[in-house]
Amino acid sequence: MSLFGRVPADGDRLEVAGAAVTLRVNRRARRVSLRLDRTRREIVATAPTPRRLSEAAAFARERAVWIAERMAELPDATPVHPGMTIQVFGEPVRLEAGSGRARWTPASGGEPARIAAMGEGEGYARAVILMLKKRALAVLTERSETYAAMLGVAPPQVAVADAKGRWGSCRPGLRGGPASIRYSWRLALAPFAVADYVAAHECAHLLELNHSPRFWAHVRALVGEAKPHRAWLRAEGARLHAFGR
Template sequence: MSPFGRIFADGDRIEIAGAVIRLKVHPRARRISLRLDRSRREVVATAPSPRRLGEAAAFARDRIDWISARLDELPTAQPLAPGGELLVLGEAVRLIQGEGRARFLPAEDALPVRLSAPGEGAIFARSAQRLLRRRALEGLTALTQTHVQVLGAPMPQIALTDARSRWGSCKPASPGRSAVIRYSWRLALAPLAVADYVAAHECAHLRELNHGPQFWALVRGLVGDPTPHRAWLRTHGARLHAVGADDAAQ
């Protein structure tokens, strides 16, 4: 029996001093370890086997000061709620409560573009997120079309994810199947130039399935120097995952 008085299973979550700890089994792990999952805003305690999950929980408890410090470094969660403001594909958007289906209202007079959605709390958040995903699909598809035309490549299928560790991925074409590019919908909340860089990166994989010199030459040919965009994602990417981070708990 673990010092917590219970037997743990892979994927269990425990709370220690207000911090959420997710217990994970990784057969290739050589030791107990902790890492911060910035996108889920929780700490992952990894053990090599299920029988050592109790040790992983105890390890996390003994290092609560480190955990608290890392969690304090995370950006503040930004709920999808009326009154909030977002950058959507480079355009300032204000969230407002409205009747009927969720929709974008164009800027007029002194008012910016508005995302109008019904309900409140989790209902409003779900409706607003569905609309944001739809706008993300439209925008990222358009960016992809531009780059594949320059590359002379066939247009791939486009899909959205809410990936926690990857902004995009490219599955190459195979006999009878077109290529598939998947993007995190949250790229729509990044500066447009950053979203465009990720689109160029994935499109370049349609020609080069690696990260060698020729691949990066293609990327530079599409969007110029990728360094500032990569740096922005490293520095500010957690902010994108903070949008709506607490909505599921409502």
């Protein structure tokens, strides 16, 4: 009998050992498998065909201990509260209680930059995150415009979102309009060099909508070797996504 009372579908979710498990079909897969998605903080149970999704769900139930062990490896969620100091593009920023709209005070006189926001709990976190989104948009827009100019292409439209699957994405312009690049605002929590690499990566897609040798040549011309930055994101990405959870 199905765990869902029906034939499971691609995208269905279940809970195993307190963890969310998402069922996915990947027709290139050769077998049923499980993997930890550190960014989404969930387990993905993959089947090569829709018919085998029931098998993938059953396999996840059988591997409850493994799932619990993998979830325990994830960084703890990081609640946002006044008094904590965070890193924003590699620079310390102190969070403070305030009144009225959230505001950003630049570093000066040996004091770190500050974000002052009102509210408590989730309300306070939302206000701080809104300020971080604004900061991320400003910095990543400037870097995108700089790299677009270096590549000899028109500047893209830039936006930020809370994407969980990608740090950035690039879409070509339609009917002569500008291309668009969307970044994860959580790049504001990464070192500047890492966020800068993502901007260069996405801007290189303005010339090459692929990951060909020519694409990577453009990236290297802009920021040098990509491997250290890619490695940092793989190692620390889950921590960035735990912020504010």
